[in-house]
Amino acid sequence: MAGNADFAGKVAIVTAGASGIGAAASRLLASRGAKVIIADIDEAGGEAVTREIGDAAHFVRCDVADIEQATATVEAAIARFGQLDCLFNNAGKATLANTPDTSPADWKMVVDITLNSVFYLSRAAIPLMQAAGGGVIINTASVSGMFGDYMMAAYNAAKGGVINYTRAMALDHADDNIRVNAVCPGLIWDTAMTLPLGTQRGGWEPWKASIPMRRGGNAEEVAKAMIFLASDDASYITGATLAVDGGLTAQTCFPDLRPILA
Ligand code: NAD
Numbered sequence: 001m002a003g004n005a006d007f008a009g010k011v012a013i014v015t016a017g018a019s020g021i022g023a024a025a026s027r028l029l030a031s032r033g034a035k036v037i038i039a040d041i042d043e044a045g046g047e048a049v050t051r052e053i054g055d056a057a058h059f060v061r062c063d064v065a066d067i068e069q070a071t072a073t074v075e076a077a078i079a080r081f082g083q084l085d086c087l088f089n090n091a092g093k094a095t096l097a098n099t100p101d102t103s104p105a106d107w108k109m110v111v112d113i114t115l116n117s118v119f120y121l122s123r124a125a126i127p128l129m130q131a132a133g134g135g136v137i138i139n140t141a142s143v144s145g146m147f148g149d150y151m152m153a154a155y156n157a158a159k160g161g162v163i164n165y166t167r168a169m170a171l172d173h174a175d176d177n178i179r180v181n182a183v184c185p186g187l188i189w190d191t192a193m194t195l196p197l198g199t200q201r202g203g204w205e206p207w208k209a210s211i212p213m214r215r216g217g218n219a220e221e222v223a224k225a226m227i228f229l230a231s232d233d234a235s236y237i238t239g240a241t242l243a244v245d246g247g248l249t250a251q252t253c254f255p256d257l258r259p260i261l262a
Contacts, residue, residue: 006231008033012086013077015064015121018045020191021140022090024223030056032227035081039064039073064091064117065109074124083132086230087125089118089162090140094155094193107154114158118165126173134177136230139166140222141182143245163241170239179238181229186245189216212247 012029016022017038023045026036030053039062040046050059058080062073077084093113095106118139129135144152145159163182170180187207188194194216198204208214225244228234243249 004031005033006233007086007227010034010085011037011077011081011083012088012230013037013039013073013084013121013125014088014090015039015062015073015117016091016140017088018042018049018059020193021185021188021219021222021226022088023049024219025088025090025226026057027053028220028223028227029086029230030054034086037073037077037080064121065112067116067120070117070120071124074121074128078128084125084128084135085132086136086138087121088138088140088226088230089121090138090226091117092140092142092155092159092162094144094152096151097153098151099153102154110154111158111161114155115161115165118162122169126169126176126178129178130173130176135179137166137169137178137180138226138230139180139182140226141166141184141241143184143186143243143249145182146184146241146243146249166241167239174238179229179234181234181237181239182241183222183225183229184241184243184245184249185217185222186243186248187211187216188219188222190218210248211245212250215246217244217246 012034014022014026017026018040026038029036036057038046038050039060041063043061046059050057060073060076062069064070093110139162141162142159144156145163148156166180166182222244225242
């Protein structure tokens with residue numbers, strides 16, 4: 001395994017870096033020697049994570065759904081730190097609705113933040129990586145991009161797109177020495193996106209019952225998988241989707257036969 005400073009001299013952008021999984025990834029990258037651009041619409045949150053990390057971090061206010069702001073974020077990485085080695089397309093947004101109940105505006109918002117942003121940032125970053133002789137792109141997809149959920153139509157569509165777009169970019173840029181991979185978090189229950197679900201009827205119990213490891217994951221557990229895929233330890237991995245889900249997607253969802261057969 002590479003040592004703890006294996007990102008020394010590297011520069012990364014982390015979108016949605018002000019909170020949850022993105023903040024955990026930013027902290028971990030900095031602890032391993034990287035310089036990090038934290039890109040988020042939440043200025044207070046982004047500045048707070050940046051202050052905590054110190055000189056190795058720089059906050060850029062960026063709405064990833066806006067191609068001009070996304071492109072400017074890539075330019076900001078060059079202006080501030082002189083290069084770009086790793087792009088973490090981590091932003092995503094869900095609405096809880098089936099198809100007839102999803103407004104066109106909500107559908108567009110979910111797809112813009114979750115899927116189109118990956119295109120906007122990658123489109124600006126790849127030519128720089130090509131010119132530099134290589135790079136790494138890590139996309140935060142979801143188990144909700146691998147399979148369908150009840151009441152998450154737009155999110156399922158957008159995250160499914162992120163997974164297959166990851167494969168397409170991996171193919172197109174393998175000979176540019178640019179690796180492109182996705183992580184697929186399951187229930188990550190310590191982030192702002194997910195915490196409200198634990199306050200619904202039944203709390204976390206039905207969630208835990210559906211997960212073989214019987215618990216949610218933490219943001220840092222996803223960040224560790226992201227940083228592994230971005231590191232030289234993953235030098236022969238491209239186009240992959242790595243589930244970080246406590247075994248959730250290892251199942252057919254048929255009932256557990258152990259109590260039935262006991
Ligand atoms: P979070 O709510 O903790 O953080 C989301 C961040 O995104 C916030 O800082 C917010 O300000 C920022 N953001 C929202 N809209 C933005 C925009 N337009 N431009 C820039 N930043 C914006 O969420 P999280 O749980 O850490 O989620 C991070 C990623 O992980 C998302 O792509 C999410 O879909 C994915 N994911 C999360 C879970 C989970 O259970 N938490 C599971 C699977 C996938």
